[in-house]
Every structure is written in C-alpha cells, then in structure tokens.
Amino acid sequence: MVVPTWSAYFSGAFTRDYLVNPGRSISAILYAPIIETIIYFVPILEICRKLKASPTWVVLLFALFFEMLHTRSLYGHFVLYPTNVTLTVLYLSMRERSFWHAFLFTAVVHEFYNFFVSVANPLSYKSLIV
Numbered sequence: 001m002v003v004p005t006w007s008a009y010f011s012g013a014f015t016r017d018y019l020v021n022p023g024r025s026i027s028a029i030l031y032a033p034i035i036e037t038i039i040y041f042v043p044i045l046e047i048c049r050k051l052k053a054s055p056t057w058v059v060l061l062f063a064l065f066f067e068m069l070h071t072r073s074l075y076g077h078f079v080l081y082p083t084n085v086t087l088t089v090l091y092l093s094m095r096e097r098s099f100w101h102a103f104l105f106t107a108v109v110h111e112f113y114n115f116f117v118s119v120a121n122p123l124s125y126k127s128l129i130v
Contacts, residue, residue: 028114028118029111029114029115029118030111032110032114033106033107033108033110033111033114034107034111036066036110037091037103037106037107037110038103040065040066040069041066041087041088041091041102041103041106042103044062044065045058045062045088045091045092045095048062049092049095055092058088058092059085059088059089059092060085062084062088063081063084063085063087063088064081064084066084066087066088067080067081067083067084083113086109087106087109087110087113090102090105090106090109091105091106094106
C-alpha cells in the first residue's frame with residue numbers, strides 16, 4: 001500500500017539512534033495540521049453544518065473520531081480528546097465568521113499544539129536518553 005509521505009510521521013518510526021526524526025516533527029508541525037484540516041475538518045464539519053446537526057453532538061463525536069485517528073494508548077485518549085474538542089469548537093465558532101477564519105484558525109492552533117508536543121517529547125533530545 002502506498003502511503004503519502006506526510007503521513008509517515010504517524011507511523012511511529014524512529015531514527016537509528018531511537019530518537020525522533022526531526023524531519024517528521026517538522027512535517028507534523030507545518031503540514032499535517034493543514035492537510036488534516038482539509039481532509040477531516042472541512043468536509044465532515046461542513047456536512048454537519050448543512051444538515052443542521054446539533055453542535056454539541058458534532059463537537060463530541062467529531063473530537064472522538066479525530067482523536068481515534070491519532071492514538072491507540074489509554075493515556076493518549078485522555079490527553080487528545082480535550083484538545084480535539086477545543087479544535088472542533090474553534091472550527092465551528094470561527095466558521096460563523098467565514099470559511100477562511102475557520103480553516104486558518106484551526107490549522108494554526110493545531111500547528112502550535114503539534115509544535116509544543118514535539119518540543120516536549122523527551123525522545124527529541126539525545127542528552128535525555130540514558
């Protein structure tokens with residue numbers, strides 16, 4: 001199966017030294033949020049808006065869906081679900097202004113989140129590995 005290169009970050013692969021490949025972090029910070037907003041947020045949330053679905057259920061269920069794409073660990077679910085609720089609420093609230101507000105705000109906040117997660121990952125720093 002051919003997988004797009006931007007999705008390689010999510011494969012969980014590490015470099016030879018068992019450190020996170022910085023190139024993958026760059027992709028996760030810059031490209032993945034934009035692509036994920038285009039692929040997941042825009043079509044699904046726009047369809048929900050057109051169907052006039054309850055915003056509460058849309059937020060809760062879409063956040064669960066998006067979170068399930070990103071983690072398989074129990075700890076990951078507790079960390080990512082509130083984050084994805086926030087991103088979904090951000091998209092829907094900014095969508096009241098315009099499509100571009102929703103798209104840009106969601107992608108940029110997602111990029112900031114991924115930046116901080118990458119910086120906080122101890123596998124990014126060789127001196128922390130024993």
